[in-house]
Every structure is written in C-alpha cells, then in structure tokens.
Amino acid sequence: xxxPWSGKWQTDExxxxxxxxxGTPLASAEGATISPESLRGLPxxxxxxxxxxxxxxxxxxxxxxxxxxxxARSRAWVFDVH
Numbered sequence: 782x783x784x785p786w787s788g789k790w791q792t793d794e795x796x797x798x799x800x801x802x803x804g805t806p807l808a809s810a811e812g813a814t815i816s817p818e819s820l821r822g823l824p825x826x827x828x829x830x831x832x833x834x835x836x837x838x839x840x841x842x843x844x845x846x847x848x849x850x851x852x853a854r855s856r857a858w859v860f861d862v863h
Contacts, residue, residue, distance in 0.1 A: 795833045801827040
C-alpha cells in the first residue's frame with residue numbers, strides 16, 4: 782500500500798518507517814483475512830521511524846528509533862541504548 786506523503790521515505794536508504802494500525806476491527810471479525818483492502822479503513826494509532834547512520838558492516842553503525850503514539854504527541858520519550 783502506498784501512502785501519498787511517503788514518497789521520499791520509500792526511496793531513502795537511511796530511513797525506514799512503519800505505520801501502526803488499530804487492528805481491533807480485524808480481530809473481532811471471525812475468519813477475517815488481512816489484505817490491503819482490509820487495512821485501508823483501519824485507524825492509524827502510531828508510527829515507528831528508524832534512522833540508519835552508516836552501514837551495518839561498519840563498527841560505528843547506529844540505528845535511532847522514534848516511536849510516536851497518536852494522541853501522545855505532546856509527550857516525548859528518548860532512550861539512548863548502547
């Protein structure tokens with residue numbers, strides 16, 4: 782599924798983004814199958830962005846993760862993990 786505003790994110794090699802959807806309607810529908818059509822109507826509840834610094838074969842390779850939860854944009858949590 783292509784999200785219109787995601788153009789540059791789809792081509793950047795140093796960023797990844799994952800959209801988190803509320804799957805409650807799918808879980809309550811017995812025998813439901815997951816397809817692009819079934820996902821289109823689900824509300825977005827957050828997203829996860831990964832920023833890659835360097836390449837995995839470099840000693841100083843880093844990955845920065847940003848997790849956003851819908852409705853919690855005024856709060857921020859930052860964790861530095863080594």
